[in-house]
Amino acid sequence: MNVITDFYQFKYSRESYYIDLFINTKALLNIEQALDEILSSFYTTKDEQCAYMRLKELFKSSRESANSIYAEVRMNKCYLKYIKNLSYYFYNRVEYAALKVLSEYLQVFLIEDIDNISTFSNLNEDIKVRVLSNI
Known part of the structure; x- marks a missing residue:
């Protein structure tokens, strides 16, 4: 039996925290470009930077492994807030x-x-980074 060493990592990596999506590969490439832009030109907190880098990796690997025009993306719900913030940042673009x-x-x-x-969202920034790095 495995010993739980990090409660938050255990909690946020459970199956119920994941969403399976099919996203157009061109749309994924477009979102990756937005992630590149925000990572290179905007001040981000440590957890935002970690989340944006992990999302970029996730979208890129999903897009590259796709055999059709749609890629399967399995995303943790902890990233929803970061996608929403990214969307707000590029709202008029x-x-x-x-x-x-x-x-x-x-x-x-x-x-x-939401709960x-x-x-x-209320966790300490270092805990968020630790969780995001392992999910």
Whole structure:
């Protein structure tokens, strides 16, 4: 039997914290470009930087392993807040419309799991980074 060494990592890595999505590969590439831009030109906290880098890796690996025009993305719900914030940052930028569409679609999950996601948002920044690095 495994010993739980990090409660938060255990809690946020449970199956119920994941969403399975199918996203157009061109849209994923577009979102990756938005992630590149925010990582290179905007001040971000440690947890935001970690989340944006992990999202970029997730989207890139999903896009590269796709055999059709849609890629399967398995994303942890802890990233919903970061996608929403990214969408707000690029709200008026037409070239990142795919990000806005993804954020609007994920809003349903954000509302549905508001209690669980808000507890993650209230964690210490270092704990968030530790969790995001391992999910």
